[in-house]
Amino acid sequence: MHRIIIDGDPGHDDILAFLTALAHPEEIEILAYSTVVGNATVENCSRNALKVQDYFGVAIPVAQGYEQPLTRELHLAYQFHGKTGLDGAPFLKESQRRVEKKHAVEYLKDVLLSSEEKIEIVSMGPLTNIAMLIKTYPEVIAKIERLIMMGGCFSLGNALPKSEFNIYHDPEAARIVFDSPLKIAMAGIEACFAGAILLKDIEALQAKGKGTRLLKSILDFYSQYAYKNNWDRIPIFDVTPIMYLLKPEIFRVEQYHVEVEIKGEVTLGMTVCDERGPVYLPEVINPREVLLDCDREEFSKAFFDSFRILDERYEL
Numbered sequence: 298m299h300r301i302i303i304d305g306d307p308g309h310d311d312i313l314a315f316l317t318a319l320a321h322p323e324e325i326e327i328l329a330y331s332t333v334v335g336n337a338t339v340e341n342c343s344r345n346a347l348k349v350q351d352y353f354g355v356a357i358p359v360a361q362g363y364e365q366p367l368t369r370e371l372h373l374a375y376q377f378h379g380k381t382g383l384d385g386a387p388f389l390k391e392s393q394r395r396v397e398k399k400h401a402v403e404y405l406k407d408v409l410l411s412s413e414e415k416i417e418i419v420s421m422g423p424l425t426n427i428a429m430l431i432k433t434y435p436e437v438i439a440k441i442e443r444l445i446m447m448g449g450c451f452s453l454g455n456a457l458p459k460s461e462f463n464i465y466h467d468p469e470a471a472r473i474v475f476d477s478p479l480k481i482a483m484a485g486i487e488a489c490f491a492g493a494i495l496l497k498d499i500e501a502l503q504a505k506g507k508g509t510r511l512l513k514s515i516l517d518f519y520s521q522y523a524y525k526n527n528w529d530r531i532p533i534f535d536v537t538p539i540m541y542l543l544k545p546e547i548f549r550v551e552q553y554h555v556e557v558e559i560k561g562e563v564t565l566g567m568t569v570c571d572e573r574g575p576v577y578l579p580e581v582i583n584p585r586e587v588l589l590d591c592d593r594e595e596f597s598k599a600f601f602d603s604f605r606i607l608d609e610r611y612e613l
């Protein structure tokens with residue numbers, strides 16, 4: 298059983314990742330959902346996290362975190378997610394629930410320190426909250442089993458040629474995280490593209506219950522970018538770390554020491570995976586799990602099946 302905290306910036310793919318996890322309560326228990334600025338303002342991210350939960354009648358605590366990166370200017374991803382961060386699902390109603398009174402860093406610190414067992418953190422947005430959590434309260438590190446993140450890349454970027462959005466958005470935060478003793482698994486761009494969903498499968502999707510209804514609306518909006526670029530598939534980035542929890546056997550993973558570039562002009566936010574190996578890096582004792590590839594068909598099947606499971610549990 299994976300007991301997890303989700304930290305992210307929902308966001309279409311963030312929400313689909315949350316729902317993929319929600320479909321498997323026998324394997325994943327979601328203890329808290331913290332939000333951070335990224336795809337949209339942090340207020341809108343929190344609003345989205347709450348309204349999706351209302352739609353399914355679940356009530357996992359949502360704690361709101363940082364509204365700015367540590368030092369950089371904001372770059373919201375309106376072009377992919379619209380102004381609200383979750384455009385395209387007008388039937389989702391504003392929630393009457395509120396975010397937790399405590400800031401996400403305080404809230405997560407309390408959840409971690411009061412837990413007898415270690416907890417995994419699944420990060421799906423910029424690492425601002427996580428960096429400040431471990432910097433302010435280093436005692437939580439002993440309570441974190443592992444940080445599994447959607448972020449970074451081995452080589453292929455999206456924000457810049459070799460930098461991925463979540464890391465590029467707050468590279469100083471990512472540097473703090475990668476310089477820490479945390480155990481880290483990095484689901485970067487390569488693994489996300491390897492698990493991309495075919496547009497023909499999205500077109501064939503029929504809404505049969507609450508799960509597939511929301512899935513179809515979100516994907517119809519989110520996949521517009523792929524149509525514009527003549528792609529035949531679209532990566533649902535943030536689902537990848539959740540899929541890694543559910544089906545680790547479908548991924549190809551290699552171990553690397555990873556450093557985050559915070560000064561480069563064309564490489565800002567690059568996650569530099571050191572390929573030189575132990576001869577050059579004798580003192581590296583905490584290499585990261587870097588996800589490089591996965592079985593697309595297995596990924597796609599498990600992804601769509603998750604929404605059929607939600608359909609059975611939550612009728613229209």
Ligand code: BDR
Pocket residue numbers: 308310311336374377421422447455461462463534535
């Ligand atoms: C990441 O950036 C965001 O736009 C997505 O939600 C995902 O977390 C992909 O680079």
Ligand code: CA
Pocket residue numbers: 305306307308310311335336421422535
């Ligand atoms: Ca995200």
